[in-house]
Amino acid sequence: MNSEKETFQSKNYVSKSLLHRFSQFVGFLLGARFFVAALLTFALYVSTFFLFNQDESFRKFVFDFKVHGIIFCTVLTILAGGIINQFYDLEKDHVVKPFRTRVQSFIKQKYFLYAYLALSAISLGVAWMISHNVFVFFVVYQFFMWFYSHKLSRMLIVNNLTFVSLTLYPFFGMMVYYETFSKKVFLMAVFLFLILLCIDIVKDTLTRSVDKTFGYTTIPNYFKSRNTKLILTSLLMVTMAVSMKLITKTGITGFMAYYFAGGLFIMILCIYLLINDSRRSNFFTLNILRFWVFVGIIAMLLNGIEHKL
Incomplete structure (x- = not known):
């Protein structure tokens, strides 16, 4: 026993x-x-x-x-x-x-x-x-x-x-x-920079009160909701302009062309969600943008395979 x-x-x-x-x-x-x-x-x-x-x-x-x-x-x-x-x-x-x-x-x-x-x-x-x-x-x-x-x-x-x-x-x-210095690579870098910047600012909107408590001076807790929404909307519109430039001026083709064209609708969706200015809509915006970055990596992979074959 x-x-x-x-x-x-x-x-x-x-x-x-x-x-x-x-x-x-x-x-x-x-x-x-x-x-x-x-x-x-x-x-x-x-x-x-x-x-x-x-x-x-x-x-x-x-x-x-x-x-x-x-x-x-x-x-x-x-x-x-x-x-x-x-x-x-x-x-x-x-x-x-x-x-x-x-x-x-x-x-x-x-x-x-x-x-x-x-x-x-x-x-x-x-x-x-x-x-x-x-x-x-x-x-x-x-x-x-x-x-x-x-x-x-x-x-x-x-x-x-x-x-x-x-x-x-x-x-x-x-x-x-x-x-590798070219107009296409430069515009793609600007596009990615703007997307990541939007992601980081939207993320800060979800932790606004906590950031303020612990001394993090972020755009949402300094400029308040209305101005933060305006900043994000402006950044997304600039991102759309960069996407259109990539499609029309760089000769980009294949999956990447579809990606940047689809990105125009994604940006419009994100702007619509941000206008609602609720925690839930900001959460959806954050994850949509993160997902779209991942989609961009996959699109580049498929586009590269298509061109290398």
Whole structure:
């Protein structure tokens, strides 16, 4: 009888231990923004091969270890940036993202900091082995990742512009690496910048009161609802103008042409939702724009495959 009881207690202890370890693992993934990093990695590979790299064959691209090294460094830097950002936003996240912070609580904050230092060091080490220029590129990237979390995320307008710029920074690096400068690439970059800027501002409308409480000066809690709505509507209309320019002036074809044409209707839908000025409509707008960015990556992938065949 005692033997059976001890066996049951042993199994119960093992299951609790495994559950605890799994919770720690999930907490680390959430703290490092792993899923965001995975999406950005996918977007980097798609844009690098199908947009910036116009001449290289797929075989040559696969064995271009310098490019893979740069993307690897980018992923590590994004993971490190996610960790340091959640470290500085911990109090705010307790209110805005209670489930995530509860899962992250299974890991002590000092271990997140150790992971941040390790990921940053490995990224810079690999970058140094690639070239000195790549090393400098990532030193700048990591510095602004930290400085954004430490200071810039609380500054009006600067927070939105810095966040979007840091998101696009790796893509800019690839564009410089392949020396792919054209009107089409420039307009596509402007389009993506505007979409991400709208996403960030709409996201701030959903956390307006919490941001104000914790000292984050954002557009929604500084300019109030009416002016924020006007700013977002103006940005979406400029985005529509960029889409029309891409369709009519750059000779863009295939799935990307359909994507930018469809984007006109998406922008109109978002403007309609923003006019309602409710939390629910803002939530729908945020997720529609996020989804449309993902659709853009898929459209670029399909367009690239069509042209490469």
